Amino acid sequence: MKWPFSFGKQSSPKAGDIQKVGSRMIRIASLDMLGPYSESEDAQYLLIRQDSDQKHGIGGYRTSGNGRFALVSKGKVVYLGECQRPTEGCVANTGIFAITDTLFGDKRASKLYVFSSSGALRLSHAFKANTLNIGISAEGTHVAAQLCNSDTEDSGKLFLFDVAQSKVISSFTPETGWADKYEFAVAEKMVSLCYKNKRRYRYSFDGIFLDENRYDRERVEDASPTDLVLIVREKLTNTSNEQLPVLLSMINKALEAGLSDYPDYRALAYRFRGEIQELLGAVEHAISAYQEALKVDPKVGVKQKLKKLEKQLKQRDGGPR
Known part of the structure; x- marks a missing residue:
């Protein structure tokens, strides 16, 4: 040939x-x-x-x-x-x-x-x-x-x-994205993906991610405020009730760190805060978060959510005792 x-x-x-x-x-x-x-x-x-x-x-x-x-x-x-x-x-x-x-x-x-x-x-x-x-x-x-x-x-x-x-x-x-270099442990049939921030994550030779829990933790530690918003959006689509307080803490951290230069992300952060509070049953807090989201961006997509919760709150507070 x-x-x-x-x-x-x-x-x-x-x-x-x-x-x-x-x-x-x-x-x-x-x-x-x-x-x-x-x-x-x-x-x-x-x-x-x-x-x-x-x-x-x-x-x-x-x-x-x-x-x-x-x-x-x-x-x-x-x-x-x-x-x-x-x-x-x-x-x-x-x-x-x-x-x-x-x-x-x-x-x-x-x-x-x-x-x-x-x-x-x-x-x-x-x-x-x-x-x-x-x-x-x-x-x-x-x-x-x-x-x-x-x-x-x-x-x-x-x-x-x-x-x-x-x-x-x-x-x-790879869940961890594009690496800067690779280190092999051939006897263990593993390869580590190494990054400039000195993080490294192991994968088996058949593609199984071996450091998923550590990655989830360190990913949050390394994240910028905008990254935190994106992480919460990703995890909200498939999360358990037990994880909701963790996501709420992340979105609060993003808002506290400052998103004033990123109005799109700030609106999303308030929206996700409202969605989490709604799932937790904290109706008043959810309403407040949705209202803040709409102040930043009237097209953030929570108007119907807000109307539904305001109606629920009115029925609850104004109904027969």
């Missing part, structure tokens, strides 16, 4: 041939190559990719002119390859490495390739969305690939691959 890339071995380098440029780029002078790089955990391997047509000097979006990638070990280029648009890369302590190809033209699609340190193709997979980022286990046995949003079934999914078996072991949409 003919693959859409080519490879070649490199001879021993000259002194100073490979140099880091800043914190994210590497230059390989003998190849006239400059690009971002990834590093193995033990710092024995570097993987450089250059998403540009060197011949015509065109980088990024284009319709022709393959980019290149290079595997470096101990100051020496041990493998050089090319594909259409090499955009993301990662490398294991074993030298096994992964490259994503964003492809030419306007296609919202991408490909993943995994190679041995000698350049033998170990795995390839075509996605129906662009790839946001990828990660590889320390020994190169497993790879994670997170996709961007698209109008296909691959939209926003995280794919996990078993490299030895050359197959997808699961694909799912």
Whole structure:
């Protein structure tokens, strides 16, 4: 089978041939190559990719002119390859490495390739969305690939691959959203999604979320006032009576923190406060919250709710004793 890339071995380098440029780029002078790089955990391997047509000097979006990638070990280029648009890369302590190809033209699609340190193709997979980022286990046995949003079934999914078996072991949409990096616990068959706020959440290799309770708690701790409103809206659609006081506390926290610059969210916050109070049977408090919501936004959608509760209150207070 003919693959859409080519490879070649490199001879021993000259002194100073490979140099880091800043914190994210590497230059390989003998190849006239400059690009971002990834590093193995033990710092024995570097993987450089250059998403540009060197011949015509065109980088990024284009319709022709393959980019290149290079595997470096101990100051020496041990493998050089090319594909259409090499955009993301990662490398294991074993030298096994992964490259994503964003492809030419306007296609919202991408490909993943995994190679041995000698350049033998170990795995390839075509996605129906662009790839946001990828990660590889320390020994190169497993790879994670997170996709961007698209109008296909691959939209926003995280794919996990078993490299030895050359197959997808699961694909799912993480509840915690797009991660910044991935840490594997292969023996436990788990992958942790790691975030810039130093939070990390575990998923089993079959896509089961293992830290859901902690995530729910920390999600609230980290949330902005507007985020709190959205969390309450999400949880109100399917919550138990026992959880209502917790949601009420969250919406009160959002209002106390200040939503004056966000009138849409402020109106929603009062609406949700009213809905929670109504479910709790606190009619007067619900009426007050609905009235506040309407003051902020007359189209917030609580007029009928307010009329119904005012009628109930009138019947209750004005009825026979």
